[in-house]
Amino acid sequence: xxxxxxxxxxxxxxxxxxxxxxxxxxxxxxxxxxxxxxxxxxxxxxxxxxxxxxxxxxxxxxxxxxxxxxxxxxxxxxxxxxxxxx
Amino acid sequence: xxxxxxxxxxxxxxxxxxxxxxxxxxxxxxxxxxxxxxxxxxxxxxxxxxxxxxxxxxxxxxxxxxxxxxxxxxxxxxxxxxxxxxxxxxxxxxxxxxxxxxxxxxxxxxxxxxxxxxxxxxxxxxxxxxxxxxxxxxxxxxxxxxxxxxxxxxxxxxxxxxxxxxxxxxxxxxxxxxxxxxxxxxxxxxxxxxxxxxxxxxx
Numbered sequence: 001x002x003x004x005x006x007x008x009x010x011x012x013x014x015x016x017x018x019x020x021x022x023x024x025x026x027x028x029x030x031x032x033x034x035x036x037x038x039x040x041x042x043x044x045x046x047x048x049x050x051x052x053x054x055x056x057x058x059x060x061x062x063x064x065x066x067x068x069x070x071x072x073x074x075x076x077x078x079x080x081x082x083x084x085x086x
Numbered sequence: 087x088x089x090x091x092x093x094x095x096x097x098x099x100x101x102x103x104x105x106x107x108x109x110x111x112x113x114x115x116x117x118x119x120x121x122x123x124x125x126x127x128x129x130x131x132x133x134x135x136x137x138x139x140x141x142x143x144x145x146x147x148x149x150x151x152x153x154x155x156x157x158x159x160x161x162x163x164x165x166x167x168x169x170x171x172x173x174x175x176x177x178x179x180x181x182x183x184x185x186x187x188x189x190x191x192x193x194x195x196x197x198x199x200x201x202x203x204x205x206x207x208x209x210x211x212x213x214x215x216x217x218x219x220x221x222x223x224x225x226x227x228x229x230x231x232x233x234x235x236x237x238x239x240x241x242x243x244x245x246x247x248x249x250x251x252x253x254x255x256x257x258x259x260x261x262x263x264x265x266x267x268x269x270x271x272x273x274x275x276x277x278x279x280x281x282x283x284x285x286x287x288x289x
Contacts, residue, residue, distance in 0.1 A: 005195070008195050008197060008268070009195060009264075011267075011268070012260060012263050012264035012267060013260065013264075015267075016245075018245075036197075036200050039200050039201070039202055040197050040200065040268075040271070042202075042203070043201075043202075043203050043271050043274075043275060043278075044267055044268065044271045046203060046207075046278075047267060047270050047271045047274055048239050048267060050208060050216075050220065050274070051220060051224075051239050051240055051270075052239060052240070052242065054217065054220060054240070056118035056119050056121070056122040057118065057122070057217065058118060059117055059118055059121045059138075063121070063135050063138070064117065066135070066139070067113070067117065067135075067138055067139055067142065068110070068113070070139050070143065071109070071110070071113065071139075071142055071143065071146065072106070074143055074146060074147075075106045075109065075146065078146075079104055079106075080101065080102055080103065080104040080149065
């Protein structure tokens with residue numbers, strides 16, 4: 001018989017679907033019968049989802065332009081330009 | 087191989103052949119994600135900018151050693167994580183930044199707040215507010231959990247790639263990811279729980 005503690009221990013892998021089907025089935029059974037674990041499963045799943053859906057913010061223009069300037073300098077100083085094929 | 091990967095490899099090949107505009111395109115494609123990753127790990131604007139610059143500089147210098155058997159982005163992330171961890175170690179030399187702490191025993195696994203969330207809690211906040219809540223929650227994690235969470239659930243690297251990037255074992259990645267996810271769940275519950283629901287102790 002699975003305990004809530006067992007469920008919590010396996011939660012991440014349960015969500016990543018990387019578990020053995022027999023263990024998965026047991027966890028499913030537990031979560032159907034245990035309202036607390038159901039809430040934890042649901043809210044953890046949604047926690048992951050909300051982060052996955054988060055688009056990176058635009059980087060500040062001055063940071064972008066300093067990056068491009070530094071790279072352009074680097075590329076001009078050490079060009080890759082077909083040195084091997086010349 | 088997806089169309090996006092083929093297109094990416096073509097940009098890498100052109101960059102290797104000396105086409106600066108191709109490399110700039112790769113930079114434009116990934117700078118936002120690399121900057122976010124650097125900020126999440128270092129939690130410092132100045133360090134994050136350094137990491138951003140150094141990562142692309144190194145990527146350019148070592149372009150020839152990119153094998154093409156992994157995605158270019160995974161390779162770039164590996165460079166950026168190493169740079170970011172170096173910054174983090176330099177800035178904070180106390181034990182809280184150790185990435186090689188002993189294996190967790192499971193004793194610390196608890197869920198304190200159990201509350202049902204609103205159906206669409208994200209809608210209660212503006213995009214900026216939501217980003218702020220999510221970023222602050224990540225910042226609250228200790229570095230060893232935070233780094234694993236960022237790589238697995240934000241950058242969506244595989245467990246194996248995360249383990250390799252951080253130089254830790256696969257079980258360590260799994261254990262830290264579980265703890266990170268549970269801690270974030272608790273933090274977000276404070277914002278997203280359905281009003282009127284009781285929060286009760288559990289386990």
